[in-house]
Amino acid sequence: MGASASLTLDHLSVTANGRVLLHDTSLVIPAGKLTVILGGSGAGKSVLLRIIAGLIPRDAGNVRFDGDVRIADAAEPNREHRVGIVFQNFALFDEWSAKDNVQFAIDHRPDFRQPPAHAATQWLEELRVDAASRPAMMSGGQRQRLAIARTLAAQPSVVLYDEPTSGLDPATGVEVAKLIALTHHSHDQTSIVVTHDYSTLLAIADHCLLMDWATASLSEIPRDQWPEIASRLRPVQLIQPQNSQQDEPVAFDFVAAIGRGWLSMGTTIGGWSQSVGGRFEWSWAWRFFIHILRLICGPSSWGYLAMAGAIVGFTSTYFTFRFLPFELYTKPLLIEDLLGSVGFALYRILVPVLATILIAARCGAAIAADVGVKRYGSQVDALRTLGVRPAAYLLWPTLAAFLVATPFLEWIAFVVARWVSLACFIASHPQLGPYFWQQHFTRNLQTDSTWWYMGAGWVLLKSVACGLGIAGIAYAAGLRPKSSAGDVSAAITATVLWSTLYVLLVHFTVALLEF
Numbered sequence: 001m002g003a004s005a006s007l008t009l010d011h012l013s014v015t016a017n018g019r020v021l022l023h024d025t026s027l028v029i030p031a032g033k034l035t036v037i038l039g040g041s042g043a044g045k046s047v048l049l050r051i052i053a054g055l056i057p058r059d060a061g062n063v064r065f066d067g068d069v070r071i072a073d074a075a076e077p078n079r080e081h082r083v084g085i086v087f088q089n090f091a092l093f094d095e096w097s098a099k100d101n102v103q104f105a106i107d108h109r110p111d112f113r114q115p116p117a118h119a120a121t122q123w124l125e126e127l128r129v130d131a132a133s134r135p136a137m138m139s140g141g142q143r144q145r146l147a148i149a150r151t152l153a154a155q156p157s158v159v160l161y162d163e164p165t166s167g168l169d170p171a172t173g174v175e176v177a178k179l180i181a182l183t184h185h186s187h188d189q190t191s192i193v194v195t196h197d198y199s200t201l202l203a204i205a206d207h208c209l210l211m212d213w214a215t216a217s218l219s220e221i222p223r224d225q226w227p228e229i230a231s232r233l234r235p236v237q238l239i240q241p242q243n244s245q246q247d248e249p250v251a252f253d254f255v256a257a258i259g260r261g262w263l264s265m266g267t268t269i270g271g272w273s274q275s276v277g278g279r280f281e282w283s284w285a286w287r288f289f290i291h292i293l294r295l296i297c298g299p300s301s302w303g304y305l306a307m308a309g310a311i312v313g314f315t316s317t318y319f320t321f322r323f324l325p326f327e328l329y330t331k332p333l334l335i336e337d338l339l340g341s342v343g344f345a346l347y348r349i350l351v352p353v354l355a356t357i358l359i360a361a362r363c364g365a366a367i368a369a370d371v372g373v374k375r376y377g378s379q380v381d382a383l384r385t386l387g388v389r390p391a392a393y394l395l396w397p398t399l400a401a402f403l404v405a406t407p408f409l410e411w412i413a414f415v416v417a418r419w420v421s422l423a424c425f426i427a428s429h430p431q432l433g434p435y436f437w438q439q440h441f442t443r444n445l446q447t448d449s450t451w452w453y454m455g456a457g458w459v460l461l462k463s464v465a466c467g468l469g470i471a472g473i474a475y476a477a478g479l480r481p482k483s484s485a486g487d488v489s490a491a492i493t494a495t496v497l498w499s500t501l502y503v504l505l506v507h508f509t510v511a512l513l514e515f
């Protein structure tokens with residue numbers, strides 16, 4: 001385990017939504033102690049916790065702070081110290097098993113020169129969690145045990161617990177408090193518990209701090225005054241901030257977020273190592289890539305694009321010949337040219353446009369939902385506390401997955417459209433047969449090569465441009481701050497709208513250059 005360290009707040013002032021939470025606060029949270037920070041709901045305890053963890057920058061819009069937060073170990077002053085968080089909503093990766101969640105933390109521990117304190121299975125055995133279970137199938141108590149195991153496996157010097165008994169019945173709350181005390185005394189770290197549940201968690205505390213919203217202070221409560229804490233926990237009175245501003249229109253805010261997402265991608269492409277930063281493991285990048293590829297290019301997507309190809313192949317062929325004007329006189333003269341035009345239109349225009357629109361709607365929504373749930377469920381913050389930038393395992397694998405999936409799904413749509421077109425033609429012209437169709441369907445696409453059709457470069461360019469754009473829009477929408485499940489739904493809806501418009505713009509722009 002990482003050695004415990006003291007935590008110093010040096011003239012810390014915090015403002016949230018125009019309300020002062022702390023004013024010029026200086027104190028030291030002792031090393032190796034279990035400190036409980038109490039305060040009424042809405043006092044700003046979780047905001048303070050995220051500032052300590054480094055999850056909130058100095059000027060984050062609604063939250064601003066001045067002063068410093070320092071973590072130090074007198075025995076090893078130059079040592080890198082990590083802060084771990086057991087989030088209130090656990091922030092577990094539901095796509096991985098319990099063992100994988102813990103192994104992820106081990107693989108991203110701060111000091112690789114030293115072997116890990118325990119193997120993943122040992123952590124799970126200590127916390128009594130089934131290694132093969134997935135978080136989605138666990139009870140609340142099991143998920144919390146797994147969250148503690150993952151946090152400890154990252155070898156932090158300071159462990160933060162955010163409202164660990166929130167939403168639990170009294171008996172389960174007591175069990176959680178005992179578990180926190182047990183793990184604290186078993187491992188060498190500083191523990192800080194942020195809560196308003198004083199009756200349960202004071203029993204395990206070595207040190208107690210009170211966050212008072214009325215005085216905007218954080219002060220130590222001597223042990224002999226702990227019985228008086230109930231009378232000092234004053235309810236928070238919400239006051240309309242004087243400098244509050246009207247929210248920006250949703251569309252403008254979303255477009256601004258997309259702009260920031262593309263700016264981030266531009267910086268990433270210009271300097272890959274800067275976007276990755278922190279810890280990075282190719283094995284985990286590959287696993288995230290496979291997970292995302294399954295989301296956007298699984299069997300359901302194949303059927304989705306195949307159905308689209310069947311529809312466009314049928315309509316383009318059947319209705320072209322079914323409603324041919326003056327059919328008796330013109331058909332013998334035009335049939336060959338019409339077949340060539342159908343093949344050209346399907347390959348160069350109809351299938352690419354329809355396929356990428358459907359990919360924008362279906363696959364873009366899947367990524368916006370996946371990233372949005374990770375943002376809402378604090379998994380993105382969990383990555384940051386493990387020293388990982390979200391772009392390393394979310395943005396780059398998403399771009400790579402769309403780069404692979406978009407041309408593949410478009411190819412599926414065209415193959416199906418081609419075969420349905422053949423079937424329609426044979427059904428309506430049995431006397432001509434498949435050879436005639438094959439000879440003339442590709443007459444406007446044939447080149448000297450047997451590997452690709454004429455214009456394949458343009459088709460691939462549109463496919464790649466659409467795929468990368470959809471990925472960027474979905475990622476940016478999903479990564480925006482989420483305060484409710486409704487925000488996730490809004491991100492999905494916005495992704496479908498903006499990515500569809502983007503795809504149409506790409507096809508229009510390329511068409512001007514191509515033709």
